Amino acid sequence: MEFHRADGEGGASQRWIDDNLPTCPLCRSPSLWGVATGVDQLALERWYFQCSNCKAVMSTIPDTPVSALAEPVNVAKVALSVNLRIDSVQRSEDEDFVGEEFPLYELQQWAEEDES
Numbered sequence: 092m093e094f095h096r097a098d099g100e101g102g103a104s105q106r107w108i109d110d111n112l113p114t115c116p117l118c119r120s121p122s123l124w125g126v127a128t129g130v131d132q133l134a135l136e137r138w139y140f141q142c143s144n145c146k147a148v149m150s151t152i153p154d155t156p157v158s159a160l161a162e163p164v165n166v167a168k169v170a171l172s173v174n175l176r177i178d179s180v181q182r183s184e185d186e187d188f189v190g191e192e193f194p195l196y197e198l199q200q201w202a203e204e205d206e207s
Contacts, residue, residue: 094125116201
């Protein structure tokens with residue numbers, strides 16, 4: 092998967108991650124997230140985000156109408172229930188999180204914590 096970052100505000104996925112997680116919850120550093128779009132096992136569109144610092148990759152299903160391979164499928168989610176899955180990490184201290192999903196609000200709390 093190839094990650095990119097557009098100049099300015101970028102597309103919907105880049106604006107979403109910049110607005111919701113300006114700081115990476117794993118390395119707790121301000122991040123210029125790289126973004127990519129892919130399809131998960133259920134043929135639903137997923138947004139993928141890669142931290143510019145620790146290279147952790149997270150993903151979510153966007154809160155927008157999406158298309159499945161057969162017919163259009165609407166996936167509606169309440170903003171507070173958005174989950175992000177941690178897909179890969181490079182730091183060994185983060186390996187236990189791979190494959191786990193966390194609510195956005197929890198990751199936002201992690202990002203605000205001090206590492207003391």
